[in-house]
């Protein structure tokens with residue numbers, strides 16, 4: 001059945017093709033042939049799978065193309081099952097419900113960009129590179145992968161420009177982050193996406209290069225298991241007028257969903273940004289991988305799927 005709401009629509013798969021080892025590229029059009037809602041580099045869609053799982057995938061096509069959305073999906077044997085299911089059912093003609101594009105990873109204005117992609121983390125960086133070129137900005141891409149055949153779009157990117165440098169782990173090891181970041185011009189905006197270890201390494205190295213502009217990253221996985229340990233605490237939902245206790249072993253999000261079942265969430269592991277909530281009072285105990293250290297210190301926003309409370313009470317803007 002075709003459904004279209006302001007938040008969701010049904011799309012039709014028009015192409016499925018392998019673009020690297022265990023990576024399928026899927027292209028979707030509107031199921032009724034309409035123009036698709038606009039998106040900007042860094043945006044993702046959330047795909048609803050027949051099993052009920054929902055998974056987010058970065059859009060890696062051309063934003064000005066309003067007739068199709070393109071994503072590339074790595075089959076992760078050790079994952080939670082979404083990518084395996086999608087690989088098994090993907091075929092031309094398959095229909096999926098999606099949530100409209102959202103962007104938690106926007107491309108800020110800058111004169112210079114350094115993009116550092118690892119594995120399937122290359123996908124959101126591809127339209128960003130297109131946008132950086134369109135803006136006439138200086139840019140460089142460092143793209144790392146285990147083997148040449150594991151790296152989606154490698155040939156296309158390498159043929160794009162000498163500013164694209166690939167680091168095939170089997171040949172060269174990991175990218176030389178100290179020299180790569182040191183060589184970037186003053187004020188360069190650094191964008192990175194890929195495995196947790198790579199993002200952690202870029203984040204640690206970035207702190208040693210104060211001449212750079214901001215660091216922007218997007219994770220596909222959490223850096224560790226969700227930790228629901230600690231004392232129980234009270235949460236007041238100020239606008240809803242409800243107060244409840246969050247005991248050890250449960251999350252704020254679980255309790256919020258009892259009252260507000262439609263409150264957005266996706267990964268429920270603290271890395272996607274969907275459940276971000278404004279804090280009106282109290283001190284969050286940040287346990288997420290989404291907010292930057294600076295944002296965590298500010299304390300006015302929190303990821304309620306994993307983060308808890310340092311004191312006895314939190315007041316949330318819900």
Ligand code: FES
Nearest residue numbers: 266268273275305
């Ligand atoms: S649901 Fe993904 S960060 Fe909370």
